[in-house]
Amino acid sequence: MKQNKYDEDAFFQNYSKMERSVKGLDAAGEWHELQTLLPDLKDKRVLDLGCGFGWHCRYAREQQANSVIGIDLSEKMLQRARELTTDPQIEYRQMAVEDIHFEQNQFDVVVSSLALHYIEHLHDVYRKIHHCLVSGGTFVLSVEHPIFTARAEQDWHYGAQGEKLHWPVDHYHEEGQRIANFLNHDVVKYHRTMAAYLNELIRAGFVIEQMAESRPSLEMIEQVPGMSDENRRPMFLMMAAIKG
Incomplete structure (x- = not known):
């Protein structure tokens, strides 16, 4: 199923108002960690x-990607990406x-940020990414963490006074579709276990190089109200893998 909530006017307007949509990578709580997983992008x-x-596209060019x-x-x-981009070396398609079909060895680095948890058949996408990467090329991805996606509610358990008591995890091993509320809209996501994410990469021919589970920087904890709660459970899972 190819879901396109972002072309719905109300959903897109809500998304456009998010802090990370307005300020870019510096407002993305996981960026300070995801950035460390990226290889040297020069050339x-x-x-x-x-x-x-297009935030990551423009960052890659700032790092002198070819x-x-x-x-x-x-x-x-x-x-919106084209409105924010003046660089002729960035092409948007x-x-x-699920429909990508690029030539073998066409890319040195493939990046995907917070998109793959919307994909039902991830093994097909991994296979296509492996095909279009050069040998030794790097695939860096971030997804919503399995602890976060296990329950469709994707919310804290609250006390009588509205305090956040804990983050409940249930039905963890029941992989598959979840209907989550995001920006006041029902959105289809796909829950996978940590093992499933890793094993599908390995089966596709990748070698896992590094992993990270999101936690906010000290700067964000000091500047953003409530951000310290993000240390109580990881919201995002990040991985860097090499084409073996």
Whole structure:
């Protein structure tokens, strides 16, 4: 199923108001960790899967990447990305992540940020990414953490006074579709265990190089109210893998 909530006017307007949508990578709580998983991008050919507003595409060029292709299913997301981009070495293409068909060895680095938990058949996407990467090329991805996606509610358990008591985890090993409320809209996501994410990468021919589980920086904890709660459970899982 290829879901395109971002072209719905109300959903897109809500998304556009998020802090990370307005201020970019510096407002993304996981960026300070995801950034460390990226290889040296100088002179690299980069593919961004689910590029959204193009923040990672522009960052890659700031790091002197040779060329960048960003793909996204949403016409509205790509329109905003093009409005924010003046670099001719960045190309944006409208397509679903599931539909990519690039040449063998076309890219040195593939990046996907918070897009793959919307994909039902992830093994097919991993296989296509492996195909288009050069030998030794790097695939860096972030997804919503399995602890976060296990329950469709994706919310804290609250006390009588509205205090956050704990983050409940249930039905963890029951992989599959979850209907979650995001930005006041029902959104289809797919829950996978930690083992499933790792094993599907390995089966596709990747070697896991590094992993990280999101936690806010000290700076964000000091500046953003309530951010310290993000230390109580990881919201995002990040991995760097090499084409073996």
